Amino acid sequence: MQEGGGVSCAVAGEAPTPTPASRCAGAGLLGLTINPPGGEPPAERIGRLVRESPVVIFARRGCCMCHVMRRLLAAVGAHATVIELDEAAEEAAASAAAAATVPALFVGGLPVGGLDGLMGLHLSGHLVPRLREVGALCG
Template sequence: MQGVRCRPLAGGEVVAVAAAAAAAGKRRGAALSIDGAEPPEKWIERLIGENPVVIFSRRGCCMCHVMKRLLATVGVHPTVIELEEAEETAAAASAAVGLPALFIGGAPVGGLEGLMGLHLSGLLVPRLQAVGAFCG
């Protein structure tokens, strides 16, 4: 992850997009901090640990869109990291799951199937409450 440019979206959601302009270490948005000397694996681990709900996705992923909509419906706005194609391999290897990948409270949930399983079993909201994921 050479450089990441963050831009806040509605509801506090943050999308990170690799960008050459950010390679100089510029930072926009309060949710992410980037250290150019930090290896991608450490950055991913730190990001997962610092944010209650994180989704790693590829640009234009319809499953990620559904995940974001479901979480927004229950009142949670996750940190969303959209990875460029070259970054997907490093992130997937570090996270030990495929994309999209959801983490709640630092623990891997999986993709859309894992999120839907939590939701349908009634365990999603209590788990989100336990990690302090609700805004306001």
């Protein structure tokens, strides 16, 4: 287990299917490899992960912008599933999820962008309502 910014992260090979209770439990930190056992193509796997989790961040290991994104989301009461990409998976994520840069944030399956997109949503007052809409906020 790894603790960071009030967000509990567990390294795992697969994202759990979120339920209303698990959405409130905390974030997950997943390492994504390009050729997982089971043979699911990377583009399909990435698309499935984005659809199954209300808030997803694709990032590189040790990315400071990802850390800031996680902290901001945790401050408003949402916890993101953070998927750390290796180089090959990063290319697949960029093409499959229409993300030009990493870190890339998805809320409710829709791309928000990077840190600038998250900050824009937050400063405009649209972040919390959008997180509520997708069931990412508890309480």
